[in-house]
Amino acid sequence: MNLSDQLSLTAKNHFSKPAYVFNGEETDYKTLEGSVTKFASSLESLGYQKGDHIALVVGNTPHFVIGLYGAMRLGLTVIPVNPIYTADEIAYIINNGDVKGVITLDVLMEKFEQMTSMIPNVEHYIVGETDPQLQGRESSLKEQTYSFTKLVQSGSLEFDRPTLNDDDTAVILYTSGTTGKPKGAMLTHKNLFSNARDTAEYLQIGENDRVIAALPMFHVFCLTVALNAPLVNGSTILIVPKFSPDAVFKVARDHQATVFAGVPTMYNYLLQYPNEEEKDFSNIRLCISGGASMPVALLEKFEQHFDVQISEGYGLSEASPVTCFNPLDRPRKAGSIGTSIVNVENKVVNEHGEEVPTGEVGELAVRGPNVMKGYYKMPEETQASIKDDWLYTGDMAKQDEEGYFYIVDRKKDLILVGGYNVYPREVEEVLYSHENITEVAVIGVPDENLGEAVVAFVVSNNEDLTEEDLRKLSQDKLAKYKQPKEINFLEELPKNTTGKILRRSLKEQVATQ
Incomplete structure (x- = not known):
């Protein structure tokens, strides 16, 4: 099974249910499934075929969802890119990632027009329309530019999809590059599907949930926890274009949101928000924290103020990303990233790769169907990170007697x-x-x-x-x-x-x- 086929199955079982809500407008699973198929069909008509690479340079909009799933349905490898990156940062990823086409938005096209000489191998720009004032604007790339909306409208539902193998690369995620140039983690269809399925199961995300997607969709945390996992089980995604406390509280209130996922900084902003009357998380049953360690004091203050449980977890791009979460069937432990999710193993090792005794600090290593197949065009870095099927995370951790893990810090910090x-x-x-x-x-x-x-x-x-x-x-x-x-x-x-x-x-x- 893969995410594209799973979406078709979910649409069959929940065709009239809202798949996502954007700017107050609902789109049901039947419509999303049709848009994905027609977009894949149009990409094939443009000359794309299984194995080609396409960059997805958009923010939190339906273009991301349709673009991602449509490209994967054709068997393309999708490279999500942060749209606020500089020209140099985007060009490096596009060139290193051997990108053939770019899916982006009209508000970003001026940046790409200025970058033409930096990314000479890009053949097409597929542009989502978001700003009416930009319609009819002349572009120096007009010969290579196609309307996202028109491609979805003109595509065929009689699309003959290629066979997607478990080990085919579905997505390449470029790490933030805290040291040197970013590395492209190659995530397979098996990696992404298994982690979305297992995360949804572990956190009990189901068809009655309405999940707030306020994290950036190009980031692996949102990609799996607030996008792929909800779609696997027929949840509704509440797309927030850009995080702000008032936007999150409004969406939570207007659409009776049940799940919120965020990084510690977001929780801090939500807690500090001055308008107490609008701080409404009354329907939220679960908050999910990741991306960085959450200070225990912040976690306890937030839970007390909003009367909601925060399940802190852990993940990294190379593991699709989730490896741990605090379980929901027993008390969560403040300061802990929880226990291994289903089908994933974690252990704490010394410099020789030997597991250390309970309570001792060592490096966290991960094994499971979620672990990447390697870094794109970087065999030596791959070999240094993955040893005997175990991914060495670079994070220092310890484990208690009940199997709960605690991140002590980054090895390099x-x-x-x-x-x-x-x-x-x-x-x-x-x-x-x-x-x-x-x-x-x-x-x-x-x-x-x-x-x-x-x-x-x-x-x-x-x-x-x-x-x-x-x-x-x-x-x-x-x-x-x-x-x-x-x-x-x-x-x-x-x-x-x-x-x-x-x-x-x-x-x-x-x-x-």
Whole structure:
């Protein structure tokens, strides 16, 4: 089974049910299934065939859903790209990914017109219409440009689909590239389908659920948890074009949303939203957190305020992405990423790949049908990451006696102070426990005496809070070598488009001081 065939099956069983809601308008499963088939048919008419690569450079709109599933139905490999990337970043992915065509939006075409010489191998631009003011605009790429809407309308339902094999590459996801150039994780049809199915089962996402998709769809967290998993079981997806607390609360209220998925930063913004009358999550039965470790203080405050359970999980692009979630059939453990989801194994290993005793810290390794087949055109990097079918995540973790895993920190973020290991998250949790702290990031900086020193960056909602207040807090709760040497107050921490705090930017900031 694959996602394309599963959509056909879901549409057969739930044809009149809303598949998604966008800008207040519902689209049922029968209509979505027809649009996907006709779009695949039109792509074939343009000369695309199984194995070709196509980039999907759109935000959270129906174009993403139809474009993704239509391209996969033809057997194409889809490369989702962040639409706010710079020209250089987009060009690198398109060229490295051997992209033949680009699915994008009218509001982004000016960027592509300026990039023509950078991506000479792109043959077609399939453009979704979103802004009426841009209709009739002359484009220097008009000979290569096709209307997304017209391709869907003109396609045939008598489309003869190719056979999709489990090991065929369905999607290539380029990692954020915190070190060097981004790497393209090749995810197969089996990878994506199994993870969507197993995530839906583990989190009990079913046909009566209405799932808010406010995370960016090009990101693997949203792709699996808020898009593919709901479609597998006939849920309704509530598409939010761009995250904001008022947009999320409005969608939740207007459409009686039952599931919300977000990164910790989103939960922080929702909790801090000043208009109490609009903070309505009364129909939400489950909140899902991932993308970064959620501070325990934030998790507990959110659950108490909204009277809803947060299931924190863990994943990475190379694993499609989900490997763990806090189970729903027993109490969740604050600070834990939960237990292995069905059909996926996790273990904690030392530098020799040997499993460490319960409670000890090591690197988290993952095995299952969700693990990528490798990095595109990077065999050496693939070999370094996947050993004996186990994917080495680069995250430091530990496991308790009940099988719950805890992320201690990224392997590369470990701080060595005088030979002692300091995990940034431990220091961050202490600072987060102060009632006036809303965001924290801790990094290591070079120190001529100790090798590295701990530096903290904090955002406060109280201008009277002082460095001395936080120093006293850390002195009470942390060993001396773990205490921050410096505490810097910022108005906001640097983040990427998914809301993940960028420690790298903070390190660069310190280096230039």
